[in-house]
Every structure is written in C-alpha cells, then in structure tokens.
Amino acid sequence: MDSLTTVTYLRVASMSIGSYDYILTLPAEWRLYRRQSSIFHLSLSCVLFILIRYVSIVTIVTSNYGFFSTTFTYQACQKYHSVPPIFQAIQTMISQVIFGVRTFNIAKRDRRIGIALLLLSLFAISVVWTVQISVNHSCTSVNSTRVMGSWFYYLPVLLYDIAMVILSTVHLLRYNPLSSRCTLSLPFLGLLNHWF
Numbered sequence: 183m184d185s186l187t188t189v190t191y192l193r194v195a196s197m198s199i200g201s202y203d204y205i206l207t208l209p210a211e212w213r214l215y216r217r218q219s220s221i222f223h224l225s226l227s228c229v230l231f232i233l234i235r236y237v238s239i240v241t242i243v244t245s246n247y248g249f250f251s252t253t254f255t256y257q258a259c260q261k262y263h264s265v266p267p268i269f270q271a272i273q274t275m276i277s278q279v280i281f282g283v284r285t286f287n288i289a290k291r292d293r294r295i296g297i298a299l300l301l302l303s304l305f306a307i308s309v310v311w312t313v314q315i316s317v318n319h320s321c322t323s324v325n326s327t328r329v330m331g332s333w334f335y336y337l338p339v340l341l342y343d344i345a346m347v348i349l350s351t352v353h354l355l356r357y358n359p360l361s362s363r364c365t366l367s368l369p370f371l372g373l374l375n376h377w378f
Contacts, residue, residue: 193246200242204235211235226283233276241269267314274310274339278303281346289353299349306342310335 214231218224224232245266254262282299289295313335 190249193249197242197246200239204239230276230280230283234273234280237269237273237276241266241273244269271310271314275307278306278339278342281343285346285350285353288350295349299346302342302345306338309338 211231214228218228248262248266282303286292286296286299
C-alpha cells in the first residue's frame, strides 16, 4: 500500500472518529450551554469549548475538502490554498490558550507564571503563524517537495505542550504528593488526548 492510500484511509478514519465523538458528546454540550447564566454571559470554559469544537470541525472539513477534491482549477486553487493552514493555525492558538489557562489555574494563578506562559504562548503562536504564512501551500495536503516543512510548524507547538505538561505536573505534585502516581499520569493522558 502506498503512502497516499494510507493517508486517505487515515483521513477517513479520523473523520469517522470525529463524527462519532461529536454525536456522542452533543448531550454534554447541551448541558454546558444550559448551565450558563445567559447567552450573553458565557463562562471562559464555555467559550473556549465552543471555539475549539467548531473551529476544529471547520479545520477538518477545509483540509479534507482540499485533499479529496479533484475539481480544482488553477484560479480556484489560488483563492483556496491558504484557507486550511489559516484554520489550522487558529485551531492551534485556541488549543494553546486552553492549555495555558489550565496550567495557569493549576499554578494557583501565580502572576510570574502567568507572564511566562503568556510570553511562551506568544512566541509559539508567532512561529506557527510565520510558518503557516511563509510556506508555499498547494491545494491539497500532499507535500510535493521533500522538505520536512511540517516540523517547523509542529516543533514550537510540541515544545509549548511539553512545557505546559511539566509546569502542570510540578504544581500538581505540590498539592498532594501522596497521590503522585495518579498526578503524574493525568497530565500525560491529557497531553496524549490533545495530540491525538
């Protein structure tokens, strides 16, 4: 089986799993909306949930449309080629904000840690946007060159995520070191869920 066939199967599988998860979590989403005081006074967690959930759907749809479409003209491609990377960068930013807010809260809202998290986040986001804008994207997700361009995108994201996990773990261990085995496993399970 060639790599394009493998990528196609993985995309179909990921869309299937994403659709199943979306349908499965609709009741929980509805409960979250009902707990809000009003539609105009949503909590930060509700806003971040809405953003990551629906920007992720748009990201997957635009990326897969570009991958599976066979009807692109050159003119249509010139208008479309930057849409999936832009949504991917926005999705990454939202994910980093969620991870940063979580880590900031675990660190008992320490001002010094908050400033460090903000600076680290701004650095990672600026690298992500620089890579997404500077890379010459095609209409499909297939990398036509042999350059490993995605590493320039994923490296700052990965480093940011690792820093958040380490900071969260250190602060969770300060709360209750007797349950350190459980404390150590929870952030890593969350990180695995975040990456996959």
